[in-house]
Amino acid sequence: MFDKDEYFDEMILKLEDTFSLLYKVGILSVFLIGMMKFVLSPNDLFVLYDVILLLVLIVILIKGPSISMKRKVIYTCSILAFSGLFSYLVYGIEGTGFGVLFIANITAGIFASRKYFNWIFLTSILGLSVIMAYRELHIVIHHSPLSIYFFQMVMLIICIQVLRIAVYALRNSLVENIVELDNKLEENKFILHELKQQNLEIKVNEEEIYQLAYYDQLTGLPMKNLFKRNVEERLSIVENATMLLVDIKDFKLLNSVYGSQIGDELLKIAGDVINTIDSPLLYACRISGNDFGFWYESNDIALIEKHLNQLLLEFNVRARKIFMYNKVQFYMSYVQYPCDGESYIDLYNKAVIALNYSKASKKAELLQFTHEMESALHEENHLKDLIEDAIQRRAFDVSYQEQYDSINNRVIGIEALARWHSEELGHVSPVEFIPIITKYQLIGSFERLIIGKVFSDYPRIIEKYGEVSIGINISPEHIILPQFVKYFEDAILLYRINPSLITLEITEEVIINGMDKVRSILDRLKNIGLKISLDDFGTGYSSLNYLSKIPFDEIKIDKTFIDEIEDKRVQTILKAVIEIKKSYNIQVIAEGVETTSQLKILQELGCPLIQGYLFSKPKPLKELEL
Ligand code: C2E
Ligand code: CA
Numbered sequence: 001m002f003d004k005d006e007y008f009d010e011m012i013l014k015l016e017d018t019f020s021l022l023y024k025v026g027i028l029s030v031f032l033i034g035m036m037k038f039v040l041s042p043n044d045l046f047v048l049y050d051v052i053l054l055l056v057l058i059v060i061l062i063k064g065p066s067i068s069m070k071r072k073v074i075y076t077c078s079i080l081a082f083s084g085l086f087s088y089l090v091y092g093i094e095g096t097g098f099g100v101l102f103i104a105n106i107t108a109g110i111f112a113s114r115k116y117f118n119w120i121f122l123t124s125i126l127g128l129s130v131i132m133a134y135r136e137l138h139i140v141i142h143h144s145p146l147s148i149y150f151f152q153m154v155m156l157i158i159c160i161q162v163l164r165i166a167v168y169a170l171r172n173s174l175v176e177n178i179v180e181l182d183n184k185l186e187e188n189k190f191i192l193h194e195l196k197q198q199n200l201e202i203k204v205n206e207e208e209i210y211q212l213a214y215y216d217q218l219t220g221l222p223m224k225n226l227f228k229r230n231v232e233e234r235l236s237i238v239e240n241a242t243m244l245l246v247d248i249k250d251f252k253l254l255n256s257v258y259g260s261q262i263g264d265e266l267l268k269i270a271g272d273v274i275n276t277i278d279s280p281l282l283y284a285c286r287i288s289g290n291d292f293g294f295w296y297e298s299n300d301i302a303l304i305e306k307h308l309n310q311l312l313l314e315f316n317v318r319a320r321k322i323f324m325y326n327k328v329q330f331y332m333s334y335v336q337y338p339c340d341g342e343s344y345i346d347l348y349n350k351a352v353i354a355l356n357y358s359k360a361s362k363k364a365e366l367l368q369f370t371h372e373m374e375s376a377l378h379e380e381n382h383l384k385d386l387i388e389d390a391i392q393r394r395a396f397d398v399s400y401q402e403q404y405d406s407i408n409n410r411v412i413g414i415e416a417l418a419r420w421h422s423e424e425l426g427h428v429s430p431v432e433f434i435p436i437i438t439k440y441q442l443i444g445s446f447e448r449l450i451i452g453k454v455f456s457d458y459p460r461i462i463e464k465y466g467e468v469s470i471g472i473n474i475s476p477e478h479i480i481l482p483q484f485v486k487y488f489e490d491a492i493l494l495y496r497i498n499p500s501l502i503t504l505e506i507t508e509e510v511i512i513n514g515m516d517k518v519r520s521i522l523d524r525l526k527n528i529g530l531k532i533s534l535d536d537f538g539t540g541y542s543s544l545n546y547l548s549k550i551p552f553d554e555i556k557i558d559k560t561f562i563d564e565i566e567d568k569r570v571q572t573i574l575k576a577v578i579e580i581k582k583s584y585n586i587q588v589i590a591e592g593v594e595t596t597s598q599l600k601i602l603q604e605l606g607c608p609l610i611q612g613y614l615f616s617k618p619k620p621l622k623e624l625e626l
């Protein structure tokens with residue numbers, strides 16, 4: 001670090017030499033000049049010189065401290081040169097006395113603090129007065145060599161003293177500057193250190209931000225944006241490649257039935273399996289939710305499928321360790337580069353179309369994108385337009401199917417089923433239009449239309465059957481809409497319906513919306529007096545788990561179960577369900593009963609309530625009334 005005192009000492013030592021030299025030279029020169037030249041002729045220029053000197057001093061007194069360093073140097077040098085030249089030209093070597101005085105003031109004015117400058121200024125005025133007095137005296141005493149010599153000596157001593165003070169001021173000012181610079185240097189060093197530290201932190205943060213922006217925290221897999229970037233880079237390099245999309249089938253339902261923790265675990269397993277298995281796979285990512293993307297740089301689909309199956313197998317092995325479930329299935333689609341598309345976005349969009357296609361067809365197998373799928377999408381859009389129009393025109397009808405008590409041989413209920421006869425497409429099955437209605441969020445207006453029709457048919461149904469219950473199918477997507485319960489309350493009042501005769505048929509998919517939420521909605525519906533039926537039991541996950549959590553009044557065993565009723569395992573499950581009926585006081589009804597042998601087994605198992613073609617098909621109200 002800079003040592004101020006040491007610097008001072010050195011400076012003073014150096015200056016002391018200069019001063020003594022100046023003293024010696026000055027004294028010697030004035031002595032010699034004084035000896036040689038006894039006469040000084042007064043001159044007008046001398047007066048002008050005094051005036052300039054005074055003016056410059058005053059300007060410097062005012063402006064001094066604010067002049068920049070560069071200018072200070074330039075000013076000093078030019079004044080130095082000018083005054084030196086002037087003094088010499090006018091007075092010869094003797095004039096340097098004035099020059100020294102002058103220069104001292106200039107330097108002090110420029111470099112010194114105001115305090116120093118005032119000092120020097122006063123001394124110089126004094127010095128000048130002495131010089132003036134000397135001139136006047138000179139005229140009086142005329143050519144007295146001794147007096148000239150004496151005054152010259154006095155003048156020189158004053159000049160040198162002034163110079164001494166000026167140089168000290170200069171020194172101080174320089175030292176101050178150096179100290180300041182040194183402090184600044186220290187400060188800068190500190191700032192530099194800080195900056196380095198911050199730079200390091202920024203690098204760490206950047207890494208973190210990169211991780212957050214491009215990697216999925218749960219699975220550790222890259223996210224879609226990084227996948228896109230990587231694939232786009234590769235597109236210009238590779239000759240052919242395959243993009244795959246994989247979706248865990250019924251993931252939302254698994255999440256609801258087994259809890260989101262299991263869902264997260266499954267995603268983690270997917271990430272682990274993808275990350276650890278050695279493969280020809282180049283990039284993989286978590287696209288979103290339960291969708292994954294893969295990029296293989298090969299068009300050998302047999303090889304890719306083999307690898308994919310290996311992944312899925314490993315996934316299921318690990319999944320089975322965390323939850324009791326037979327087998328998780330996957331929807332899978334793929335597109336090939338360059339034949340299916342040449343840009344990332346084109347490939348991705350087509351893979352999505354193929355994936356949606358396989359989701360819609362509920363087929364858990366690897367599907368390649370085809371142009372038929374694209375046209376199917378267009379058809380679907382057209383169908384959606386027709387449905388929208390039909391809803392607006394209230395062009396949907398309702399058919400009714402009876403439900404029988406096969407022991408007492410009487411109708412115990414009626415299920416309302418939507419029917420649509422389109423002018424363009426003819427009869428369209430609900431199996432076709434309900435999924436479209438749900439997909440395009442038309443379900444609210446559609447089901448309100450059906451409910452309205454059923455409620456207005458209600459008096460005629462009662463007239464025919466007496467007070468039987470009426471089953472109305474409600475989509476999981478509809479039941480959770482905020483206005484649903486209120487709508488029902490209002491409709492019941494409007495049509496003066498006995499709510500205990502209305503059964504809302506919902507499928508277990510409703511739990512996708514979260515057990516608690518669904519429970520609270522169902523509780524409110526039950527408070528109004530409505531009955532709740534669990535439809536299509538046996539098609540989905542059929543976890544008996546939620547039967548205890550949700551207060552169903554009825555279970556409808558699906559046709560797929562009834563179709564396999566000869567199978568002893570199916571019978572065991574049915575027995576278990578029928579046992580539940582006893583403990584929870586739930587009514588169990590079998591759907592899609594078509595044969596007497598099915599009916600016989602059902603009766604033996606203790607399930608005499610049935611709905612199916614064996615007894616009656618769904619019919620329009622008019623036919624029913626006949
Ligand atoms: P679902 O609620 O399970 O209705 C029973 C379906 O099985 C009806 O088909 C019915 O016609 C059919 N069915 C009844 N007995 C038999 C039988 O013995 N053999 C055979 N093969 N089939 C039988 P449908 O009318 O085609 O309705 C299909 C599905 O569409 C319904 O299944 C229901 O999920 C849905 N759906 C119908 N109307 C509505 C509605 O208004 N709203 C909602 N959300 N869904 C509806
Ligand atoms: Ca139903």
Ligand code: CA
Nearest residue numbers: 535536556591
């Ligand atoms: Ca059903």
